[in-house]
Amino acid sequence: MTSVASLSTRLQELHQLTRQTPLFNPVFQLSLDLSRQLESGELSLDKVELLVRELECHSLTSRAQRLRNNLAPVDPDANDAEIAALCADCDFDAFREQWERPSLHAVFTAHPTFLLTPDQSEAVAEAAGSGEEARCITGAERPAVTLDYEHDRAMQAIAHAQDARDRIVRTALREAARRWPDEWRNVAPLPFRFASWVGYDMDGRTDIAWYTSIGFRLAEKARRLVRYADQLAAIDAGHVLLKELTAARDYALARANDFAADLTDPTALSDAANRLTAKDPRKLLTLAPHVARLEDEAAEADTKRAIALKTLAAAMRADGLGMGWIHFRVNASQLHNAIRRRIDPDNTLDLSSKGAVATLRELLAKVQPLRANFAALAIESSTAIRQFLAMAQILHHIDADAPIRMLIAECEQPSTILASLYFAKLFGIEDKVDVSPLFETESALEHGGRFLDALLAEESYRQYARQRGRVCIQTGFSDAGRFVGQIPASLAIERLQGRLAQAMDANGLTDVAALIFNTHGESMGRGAHPGGFDDRLAWPLSPWARRRFARAGIALEPEVSFQGGDGYLHFATPELALATLTRIAVLDPSATDIDAPADPFYRRTDLSLDFYRAIRKHQREHLESATYSRALTAFGLGLLNPTGSRVSRRQSDLSADRDMNLRQIRAIPHNAILQQLGYPVNVISGVGTAADGNYEDLAQLISESERGRQLIRLVRASNALASIKTVAAYGELFNSAYWASRPYRGTETHLSDACEVLAEYLTKDDRTGVFRRLASRLRVDALKLHRLLDLVPDESPLDGRENVRRQIGVLQALRLALFQYMFLRAVSVPAFSRANDISRDDVLEMVFTLRIDDALEQLRRAYPTSFPQPGDFALDEPSDYPDGDNEGYSAIRRDYIDPLERAYGLSLRIGTAIANEFGAHG
Template sequence: MAKKQIVKKTKPITGLTDRLKSLYAHTGESPMSNPVFQLGFELSRELEGNALDLAGFDATLRNLERDAFRKRAKHLSGLIGPIDPASNKKKIRSLARQSAESSFRTFSARWSRPLLGCVFTAHPTFLLNPNGYAELASLAASPKKKVSATALKPNSAPTIDDEHQAAVSAINSAADAQAEMSGLLVDVARKSYPKDWRKLRPAPFAFGTWVGYDMDGRTDIAWSTSVRFRLSEKLNQIERYKAALEPLAKVDENIQTVCQKLEQAEAHCQQMLDNFSADLSSTEALSEAANALTASDAAKLLSIKPLVSKLEKVISKADDKTASALIPVVSAMKNQGLGTGTVHFRINSSQLHNAIRRHLGSKESLAVESRSAMASLRRLIAGTKPVDVNFANLAIENTTAVRQFLAIAQIIKHIDGDNPVRMLIAECEQPSTVLCALYFAKLFGIEDRIDISPLFETESALEHGGRFLDALFAEPAYQDYVRVRGVIAIQTGFSDAGRFLGQIPAALAIERLQGRMAQSMAKHGLSDVEGLIFNTHGESMGRGSHPGGIGERLLHPMSQWARAQFARRNLDLVQEASFQGGDGYVYFGNEQTALALLTRIMEAQLANESDGKNEDPFYAETDVSLDFYRDVRRTQARYFQDKSYNRALMAFGLSLLNETGSRKSRRQSDIATERDLSLRRIRAIPHNSVLQQLGYPVNVIAGIGEAVNEDRERFADLFTRSDRATCLMRLVAFSNQRASIKTLGAYGEIFNGAFWATRPYRGAEPEVEAACLDLAERLAVDNRAQSFRQLATQLRIDGLMLRRLLDLLPAKSLPDADEERRRTLGVLHALRLALMQHIFLKAVQIPPFSRRNDISRDDILDMVFALRIPDAVSLLRDAYPVEAPEIDDFDMDEPAQASRSSAPEYARIRSDYIDVIEDAYGLMLRISTAIANHFGAHG
């Protein structure tokens, strides 16, 4: 970069976007040049030559952070807009009036059945701090507001309590929006059906959460945590009902009585919550808390139904104004009961298998899916009698799955007897696993209150899911169970599917499974129960959610074709979708955004209601669409298995990512295994986040161009005529807008020994020459640079083919070009590459020290190259202590010559090297946040 483009220190660096643009212009003359890396190098040279300092990077980054934050707010506004409450109330009234053209019975049935179940999950996507998310929602509603410095401060890693509080807050916001909607629906019904409107109990949405109840892959949530959270949710809901009813208490003595009952229940629930929030590690403390909860008490509210009955009488006799105000409250009480939302406990299939073996009387080697095990499970279920359990059973139980069932039993008996509980089973690939869960549900007497829901997201589960469902639905015990419950529940997800199959093949595999579910329900005569599908599809383009609008967000994981399979067989379909962590809760950041989102969902779901017909050519011309699916899936599987792909993506481990949740991203590994870290060892969100941070969402884009290359025009024609294909390609195009193979390749060059050896050529940078040569020698045999090159070459070929396909598609079906965003992302990556070079150079300049605690200087440099900076800095501070005792601090009788203190020299090493490395890494993590904001979500 020319020095005239660099302004004074501590001020923002100017001209970066223009310089990057000019570097890209030169790629026509020099195709092998890398503009992003070149800009990063120029910044690095200025930094090492003291023309820039980290304060200048900080000032520059502040502007880029605000820009990314504003762009994310604008995208959020575009997804859910218009946000103006008056516009949305008008739209709700209009939709309600359209449905009021039919009979009251039809109108009531339409609005008493949720259009969507919103499930608030807490996968680690809490990228922003709480103020940041609040301001993001506020800015989406009011774009002219300023972005405060507080909103941009890094988030500290949230605890499970933080996540639970955030989920409850989001659900409360959603419930407030639903109450507003219900009031509008009542108003329309009152005018359209003057004789019947008081019978309306609107429930356009349902809410649920698994925050604090998800035990899949984690051991840090105690059963007492789940009980404590459930008590806090009950208390929250009682307080909400009381607050809503108190303004009406003077109207009728029945409302007064209900308020008094709620006040007593509130005090009782608060005491129980206090008890279970205390230290329960001793048997005495647990016994005292448990006995208080299980004791009979007039204030112990276990069912909302008696209170609802009293209020129903008021509605039937009260004046119109009172009845209109009361109906939304009563509807909420019937819909949510004594809970903030339906609770979703979640376990892993292996946890169930481990728990069932002793009940089968089998050895550990027995395959639970075997015929003998299946026969034993049938006998177990048939002969099972419920057993009595208490909190002591919970305290001494050492198997996770059984603890979950015991916790559910105690919650139903002593906290909320009305609301059903969902039991989600992750990595469920065998019908026998569901029978295991059914056995435990029956053993603890809760099979009539629990919905067992297998999760289909692994490659095997999706591939064989149709046969799985067919076999499960044929089981007499399962048929009896679902008829009692009235629902068949399954969960489909993009986590593992999006990693192993790729996002586009995953969407197609999931819809195929959903269609097979409808077929199997009809085949086995289960048309008398509802089919419930919970789509945990995430928030960003990385995990399967669609950035093209709320309508496409809902259609992407549950297509019109899949919906039609249920409609044509006259099967009732219940749809649920997840709103994950901070990225999902932001939609409910304030009353305006919550109402806007639910209005958009209402519009979309009503527009997408299926009549059972599906004429989309994507499903008729299977010679094209099926080949497309198979080819893209094959390419994605090849990448995931490829050693170069794994080595490149894991070049920095997970060190480019901020901590965004209480759930760990991967298992702990030592220095040696860091070099061989496999993508299979990390979870889906960090996997997708790494792809975002390296500049190329491979699992969305890769394989599309290659799959259509031989018959591109025919594919383009099909995609142009097909709504489903257009929706899929729009997802690809959104992702491609933010993708840059040059950026991906730039990260590999940081490990290129030839670059470091050439950098000080002809005395260009004498001050870092020794450090560059040291890095060149160390990285000469490092294979990361080569892995990046191989990956970039493969992706470049596929990317060119994709570009040709996109050029054939109608421009109106694709997102608008956004070259400004691409250049801004390039600048962010270049700044990060300059900081990486600064860290590498500083690290090798630190004086050698003797091996200590089996950690050598080489080990620390390996950590630095993997950007494990917090670990490296901690070890370096141990190696160079500045607060070590001096000789004069001791009171010794024996004389000795004074030893020279190392403190001043160590202090210099800390200030000149160690602290600088830490500060530079802090700036890098802020860049990661800005990049994620440009993608619209973390992972």
């Protein structure tokens, strides 16, 4: 078994044995076969690496094919034709209505999903564009995923999105010029807006200095001005506006360099701030005159030049003086701490009380704006107030036009929003800041309707909403999908969106827009539907929810995230960016058919509501189960590569690792661990149990309901990749009986001592029982799920489903074999004396929880191979000691420590391949 094909064949043979012995585990048996080959010398780590390389290559191609299928057609000419066709069956007024409002706001977020190296991302993007196999990029050194790295990748993706939007605008204008030669110049296209929170998201992190955000915004301004100038030069190299744009570009770049430095020193800050705030003819703060001038020129120019000028004007209108709009984000608790300094210094007021709301209402009515400078920013200790001060400086000195979003995580009280309005008014920026509560926790989703009713009933908020022209909310699918389950989360978010439409209607706010930012990742475990772009756009904002706004006469501004390295693949090349935006333009999630027939899923609430509640109950039982928590944290976070600058902090002491709580792991790592263990519990589990006893009626409802079928398409897509046998296999690693029996009857006698040590050590370990109990619970639910699925048509079966499952099975078996190899190396290292409160048992536990870097550090300290030699000293007195060359330590490094490190590195590469087969990280 030295090829992937032979491993796949062997796994298929082993699967047949489950007919004879239901408890037989083919994945673990294949891992044992591989482990025996490794320990006998028949299979070396070099050969294992060749297998891993082949599997990695296949996974990159698999990922590319999924992306291509999701975006097809990718050919630019085909997408130009689709855009032109949008204009074919409408009159000029309808054309303006469609093209002068954004179909979508796309936000480029950067939670930790930068799993692929830049070269691997490029290979996937190339293959997705061409339809060929991906270039095989394996074993490449992973770059450090810093905030600067994330920001640079976000800017590259946005740049491709901007180019794609320009092409779409040009195509639409050409078609308009052909069809309405006397009217088309009156169109002001704005089909998409782009934004980013990379460098501005302060929720859950303290590593972003305030001047970092200022520096990023200045760098974005400089970068956008470069692109504007290049675009204008291509139209007219002698255009009068070029000199002004290039001067503003140079000025912004110089100021960006100022704020890229360490400004903790007051003198350095003062110099940088004074240069930015000083009057300067190059200090461009608005593009409104430039947009007007380009439009005026276009009115008189020939068609070709007019289209080019209007395309540039459209880009300026959409983006302003930056690569896009920006989103700051703080936590509600940070705002609470800030407002208490103003209204409750003794910490006696309940901020959720009516008294607190009344106090804030009065405060808002009386607040007078205060001037603030960069010194105020530097000395402010409150994170929330510092964000408002930073926004004020950006609006005053970088871009006076583009509004800024203030996202508030874990926002469950109207007083939190009123507090944020107070600070916006205090610093004179309430006319440019969109305050947006995030609904993502179970409590927020459950009580969100009452929250919106109370908030929109506040006159001060209604005045603010009318001033801004919109009501903004954010709904999150990552944390919601982890704590509630993806299907219940989607349905709860949908109901919340409906409640927003109802509250806006009831409070006379139908004259403003509803901007709904749905944040999700790229995988089914994080809220992105894998069934194509139609499902992807309808999953977070369903046709039912859209119709609620349309029937109330409320304009809808949908907004979604493209998250991290996974999301940026949609914009990794100009061709992919064009395909992505074309799919969105054609599907147009901002519009809906208000006369569409009612979906029975919303009429038959006697079935659908019970279905929702039962799945949610089942998911909650998992989350509250010590079994589920222990299984997910059995390996700590050691199954995962570092994939972002914002990561979960792992506890430093071993007892904390053993007692790790799921709430210590953020949503993306949580979902990624489920993926790596082989079963996306938060997507699949509970659906079968919810159908138990009512299969026929529920299956009929699902079959007749588009929303119901969409739910099942998600479950099927996840279930097609899932393996309960794999979950159980991970528990067998800790089975004392397995290790005691492995050298039984004279087999592998050279492993007898190591296996005995493992068997004895693991007699007190609970993980085998934990994984077995979890697998049993999953199996019972899965049996019921399969009964339901048998009654519902499979609308989008996964191509080559069994081949994909075997590919993942081989990856899992190979990793399990490497883990066994690591366990055996760890227990075979000679015992060393306790040092710095670290014992040999502690090192073993580090290996068992995949804290390999910590274990290697301790082992290398116990067995050093680099130390002073007698020849390093110029001494006259002779010495016969030391009389050895310490070869023993070098042998320990060679035979145990270095192989342990290499095996773990290979296991992480396998983890990347598994994520690619699933379609995304997490």
